[in-house]
Amino acid sequence: MSELFSSPFFGISLSIVAFLIGVRIRRRTGLELCNPLLIAIVLVSAVLLVCRIPYEAYDQGGAVINMFLAPATACLAVSIYTRIQLLRENWLPILVGCTVGSLTSMGSIYGLCRLFRLDQTIMVSLLPKSVTTPIAISVSQSLGGIQAITVVAVIITGILGSILAPLLVKVFRISDPVAAGLAIGACSHAVGTSKALELGETEGAMSGLAIGVCGILTVLFSLLIAP
Structure with missing residues (x-):
């Protein structure tokens, strides 16, 4: 059994099945809170805890x-x-x-970390939370951050953006698809972009563009914000 858990196919299969369950629940309920990625995270964590499977074994497939x-x-x-x-x-x-979005995201993290006197390492780990994971990890590592914290922050930011984006677009009465797409991509990267694509092709395109532009800006701004 241990050989099965340590196989890359276990981690891959578990991730795919958990996500498909999340997609089905989302379609059945129609609730924004039932985000497939969030449900998959909960299911995978539950399986690892109940079956007492080491994370290192699961990560053999997760790394793929x-x-x-x-x-x-x-x-x-x-x-x-x-x-x-x-x-x-x-x-x-x-x-x-994109410039305003990146500055707001990083500036708010910088200000809150200073306000609550958080460790410098924690601050630089959280700074790139609103950009896609590959860029966020690179920025965090270059500044001496903790990769695990960065990944968690990116995931939480993306899920929240995906859940709240449709509501906020309605609340603020954003009718311009370009503005809506840029806002979603600038604050919630690829996870939010998947939701932007559901809103419309233009929203998805602009959100995808914001990922790249904000990623570049985040790299530049991080050199100025972090000592």
């Missing part, structure tokens, strides 16, 4: 899935290319919006 994070993010360029004319027409608002 992680390899596809960067290519999956790069695939968002396809939706951006389909809206290239829209990008040319709105390049200045897009640049300003």
